[in-house]
Amino acid sequence: MIDKTSPMPLYFQIEEAIKLKIEKGEWVSGSMISSEREFAEAYEVSRMTVRQAINNLVNDGYLTRRKGKGTFVSAKKIEQKLLGLTSFTEDMRSRGYRPASKLVSFQTINANQRLAKVLDITENHEVYEIKRVRLANDIPMAIETTFVPVDLIQLQEDHIKEGSLYSQVENAGFVIDYATQSLEASIAREAESEILEITKGAPVLLIERQTYLTTGKPLELVHSVYRGDRYKFMIDMKR
Amino acid sequence: MIDKTSPMPLYFQIEEAIKLKIEKGEWVSGSMISSEREFAEAYEVSRMTVRQAINNLVNDGYLTRRKGKGTFVSAKKIEQKLLGLTSFTEDMRSRGYRPASKLVSFQTINANQRLAKVLDITENHEVYEIKRVRLANDIPMAIETTFVPVDLIQLQEDHIKEGSLYSQVENAGFVIDYATQSLEASIAREAESEILEITKGAPVLLIERQTYLTTGKPLELVHSVYRGDRYKFMIDMKR
């Protein structure tokens, strides 16, 4: 499986071998892979060489290390990006804006009919409602509301910051399986128009995402309203 | 500068020390930093420990390695993201779409008045005009037109692919200094509406970016037209 006479670096060959097993589904999300010493022995290379291969896969998001426990197959890359602030933050940054997020409210509410159906819970079941405003250069760009069933994971207000929902999900031993997303144009309602500082009825982009765990249970419903109105501003990105 | 008794890992301390010098501007973009062996001697650590620090900074985009030459301070992160397909590709991927790009045309044209002014060249001076369609799940999402002065850098049609403009700029020894960007809502003209498969007069988002080199010379003008019309589709991201 590993060709020591090949011009390809050993760590690269090991990397490809591991990646293949993940992509073919032989090693599923959340499962532990062999320890570094086991790989080293199996491939007859040093542990540092195995570490280099694993490091690259960790950087690429294929694997996750846990000190004292082992190395685990990550949830699929795209699913990681879907969670937390990552997508908005990276999106805005890549466009040259300074992204920020402001927590508007954090509370538990009783699920209405639609929420109950989407999250696969009974009506009036408690869910967290996390409402954030996303800013780009201090200008409100979007309202994002996340709904998570209360009995699925314990959340606290001061833990709701960048990336922490996903890490809390991971620490609780849950693994994201897949997500569905919808996107459409709409018009701003009054409450939204106030927060986004646009007139009522102005065009907005509406994005909704549902995320599911490997257990089949829905994890969250994320509802985002992006302002789609006319605006123009110049930014200087001199260092 | 490096505290061997600190509980902080040595490679992390070295990492922070290098990062600080870059951020304070002591080491400017494009300049070479000390060699790995020099660092090892200066900090009295092994070369592998220095490599670990540098590796992390390379992964974070602070440094660039060139075999046989040395390690160099990268252009500022945000400026890297501005170039090539990166921003569109990452943006779309983070939203769960499959991004793609199609080269529509590649030619040299004579600069009109506005182009000449923006690119700081004389009127009728030759510029490359690179026109691409950006697709998400095979649906046209945007038209991107890039203008680069011909005498600044030599481009060939088959080299125009992901990220290659930036790497060609870097290889030619140029360093991006800063960029300005404007964003506004507009309506589709006929030619655009055909490519984007929308009706003429439909709302579009217009983004324009100007990128400048450390020499003060403008590198490029990028003109993007994003479709802003009503659309909705569902995507499944099961692995």
Add this chain to the structure above:
DNA sequence: TTTTCTGACTGGTATAGACAACTAGTTATA
């Protein structure tokens, strides 16, 4: 003068080993 070679530099790959820090289960102890 031009070409070729050589040597000294750079980062890239790989080894073998050591000890630290953490996790989880088992065993000994109060």
Add this chain to the structure above:
DNA sequence: TATAACTAGTTGTCTATACCAGTCAGAAAA
């Protein structure tokens, strides 16, 4: 029974060394 100590396993950090593979300038040869 409850707690503490031990133990075997994991990844994390670090060393010292070796050789490979590009790059480039200057010396040697043509």
